[in-house]
Amino acid sequence: MITKTIGNLIRIGGTHTSQIIEGNIDSLFEKFSSEQNFKYETTKFAVISLIKEYAKNSPVVVYNKIIENFDSFLKIVDSYKDSRAYIREATQELVEEFLRLLSNRDCIYIYTNLFKIRR
Numbered sequence: 001m002i003t004k005t006i007g008n009l010i011r012i013g014g015t016h017t018s019q020i021i022e023g024n025i026d027s028l029f030e031k032f033s034s035e036q037n038f039k040y041e042t043t044k045f046a047v048i049s050l051i052k053e054y055a056k057n058s059p060v061v062v063y064n065k066i067i068e069n070f071d072s073f074l075k076i077v078d079s080y081k082d083s084r085a086y087i088r089e090a091t092q093e094l095v096e097e098f099l100r101l102l103s104n105r106d107c108i109y110i111y112t113n114l115f116k117i118r119r
Helices: 002-012 015-033 041-057 059-068 070-081 085-105 107-118
Strands: none
Touching (some): 015 059, 015 070, 041 070, 041 085, 059 070, 070 085
């Protein structure tokens, strides 16, 4: 519920909002790239859910950040292997949203880099 509220606030946004989103997305990717285990499973779920809502409501900013941090994004995709179903479902929704962004923006990127997801 909170992530959807944040997503709706982003939709209103402006220049300052996009700068805040960029900073937040960077810090969210850092949580996955730091190779640390999440102390609480809800933190992992919250990070995935926030990125998903950002992708729905601010697709241009998120698209650029995912392309810049594609290796970190692949670590998020590894959450498919998580034993908890709700984390797997949130990961699936995030990947669906990202693929929707890709299909709308950059077909060439899909063909050249999508194979990385198939580890």
